[in-house]
Amino acid sequence: MTDDENTTTAGRIAEAIGERIISGELQPDAPLRQDHIAREFNSSHVPVREAFRQLQAQHLVVAVPRRGVRVAPLNINSVKEIAEMRAALEVVALRNAAPKLTSSHLARIELALIEGDAAQTIQEFEMANRAFHHALVAPCAMPRLLASLDGLQLANSRLVFAMARSSGWRPRSNQDHRLILQALRARNVDQACSLLARHIQTIERLALPSS
Amino acid sequence: MTDDENTTTAGRIAEAIGERIISGELQPDAPLRQDHIAREFNSSHVPVREAFRQLQAQHLVVAVPRRGVRVAPLNINSVKEIAEMRAALEVVALRNAAPKLTSSHLARIELALIEGDAAQTIQEFEMANRAFHHALVAPCAMPRLLASLDGLQLANSRLVFAMARSSGWRPRSNQDHRLILQALRARNVDQACSLLARHIQTIERLALPSS
DNA sequence: TCATTATAGATTATCTATCATAAACGTTTG
DNA sequence: CAAACGTTTATGATAGATAATCTATAATGA
Numbered sequence: 195m196t197d198d199e200n201t202t203t204a205g206r207i208a209e210a211i212g213e214r215i216i217s218g219e220l221q222p223d224a225p226l227r228q229d230h231i232a233r234e235f236n237s238s239h240v241p242v243r244e245a246f247r248q249l250q251a252q253h254l255v256v257a258v259p260r261r262g263v264r265v266a267p268l269n270i271n272s273v274k275e276i277a278e279m280r281a282a283l284e285v286v287a288l289r290n291a292a293p294k295l296t297s298s299h300l301a302r303i304e305l306a307l308i309e310g311d312a313a314q315t316i317q318e319f320e321m322a323n324r325a326f327h328h329a330l331v332a333p334c335a336m337p338r339l340l341a342s343l344d345g346l347q348l349a350n351s352r353l354v355f356a357m358a359r360s361s362g363w364r365p366r367s368n369q370d371h372r373l374i375l376q377a378l379r380a381r382n383v384d385q386a387c388s389l390l391a392r393h394i395q396t397i398e399r400l401a402l403p404s405s
Numbered sequence: 406m407t408d409d410e411n412t413t414t415a416g417r418i419a420e421a422i423g424e425r426i427i428s429g430e431l432q433p434d435a436p437l438r439q440d441h442i443a444r445e446f447n448s449s450h451v452p453v454r455e456a457f458r459q460l461q462a463q464h465l466v467v468a469v470p471r472r473g474v475r476v477a478p479l480n481i482n483s484v485k486e487i488a489e490m491r492a493a494l495e496v497v498a499l500r501n502a503a504p505k506l507t508s509s510h511l512a513r514i515e516l517a518l519i520e521g522d523a524a525q526t527i528q529e530f531e532m533a534n535r536a537f538h539h540a541l542v543a544p545c546a547m548p549r550l551l552a553s554l555d556g557l558q559l560a561n562s563r564l565v566f567a568m569a570r571s572s573g574w575r576p577r578s579n580q581d582h583r584l585i586l587q588a589l590r591a592r593n594v595d596q597a598c599s600l601l602a603r604h605i606q607t608i609e610r611l612a613l614p615s616s
Numbered sequence: 617t618c619a620t621t622a623t624a625g626a627t628t629a630t631c632t633a634t635c636a637t638a639a640a641c642g643t644t645t646g
Numbered sequence: 647c648a649a650a651c652g653t654t655t656a657t658g659a660t661a662g663a664t665a666a667t668c669t670a671t672a673a674t675g676a
Binding site: 627632642 | 654661666667668
């Protein structure tokens with residue numbers, strides 16, 4: 195879904211470790227020892243180091259010279275930061291995607307919406323959520339922007355999983371998504387963008403109920 | 406200024422190659438052979454491959470499996486893409502930075518402005534330009550957003566250098582920057598944000614005078 | 617004849633295995 | 647508490663193996 199870098203050993207390792215970090219299987223600040231990982235993936239330390247550089251660029255690990263890499267810490271401030279970045283960038287993307295939206299694009303968006311309704315676990319819900327937002331902006335044909343948004347979505351999922359782990363989780367409504375799709379079907383781009391921005395802020399508010 | 410990853414060999418190589426790509430010394434689509442670069446930097450291929458992964462994350466090179474990496478192509482569409490991303494993100498950053506701006510921050514912004522006025526070459530101008538925009542948003546204390554903006558600034562510089570190479574360059578006015586600083590001194594954040602967004606769009610219009 | 621295809625050799629990316637060095641860490645002393 | 651020592655670990659070098667790609671030449675067919 196995100197990247198098909200699974201052609202090289204380094205890409206495979208980066209993808210596998212990245213998934214573990216996002217799912218929470220690897221805890222924040224956990225050290226990643228390169229020869230342990232190399233043994234696990236039946237490789238040498240060279241592709242492992244390449245994978246570390248890739249994960250570092252995604253902000254999933256932090257590297258300190260001569261002390262290796264650790265899983266990136268989770269700090270509550272990044273919830274707001276990521277939400278603000280997503281709100282700003284997804285609106286730009288949607289505004290560029292809207293004129294190119296075909297009925298097949300709309301069908302794909304609706305499919306993600308329906309899958310979100312059917313989600314029973316937080317993992318299923320997050321997968322559908324990512325699919326919805328991705329389908330919404332994919333037609334904009336701005337590769338750099340889409341790559342940024344993919345990274346922000348992954349970082350957001352990591353935060354969602356971490357918070358669900360401490361606060362529990364119950365199925366949520368997709369009413370926001372449904373209204374956005376309605377606005378797009380009505381060709382009301384301004385409303386769709388405004389709903390999208392507000393929707394992302396809402397997610398942030400769910401995360402920080404006190405503020 | 407951008408990153409102090411010069412503690413490791415891989416970081417040094419990535420920085421050096423990145424500068425060559427941005428300056429235009431390395432042409433788009435030029436192949437980067439890992440053992441040539443290793444010889445040049447008196448290293449083995451291991452840190453070179455790490456540097457490639459880092460440059461790939463910055464969109465400065467593209468890698469195709471089993472065929473190595475090449476300097477990323479320059480396409481005219483990315484001018485608009487980068488301008489839109491910068492406009493959206495810098496406004497977010499400035500809005501978060503404004504409440505924290507001290508007089509020392511304002512002095513640093515003004516210094517970059519004055520250095521831009523004194524710039525005689527496009528290299529000097531771009532350096533001052535980057536310093537201005539960086540100083541403008543740095544106090545927002547949003548590390549992920551600042552990293553994104555740094556990458557976008559570098560990509561923008563690469564496009565500016567490439568276009569100057571074909572169309573020539575003459576010193577430009579910093580009137581936009583001056584007005585933004587004035588608005589900030591007057592604590593008029595809304596106006597500063599609006600001026601900043603328009604300023605970035607203006608740069609895009611300079612790049613594509615036909616549209 | 618000309619264009620296309622097949623083939624052989626050279627180049628190169630990718631990765632393994634092993635080793636060397638130095639920094640960081642933990643433990644045991646003085 | 648602090649210094650010394652051994653262990654662990656990151657970083658990188660070196661050599662070599664494999665396989666994919668590229669180039670140039672030869673062969674084939676229209």
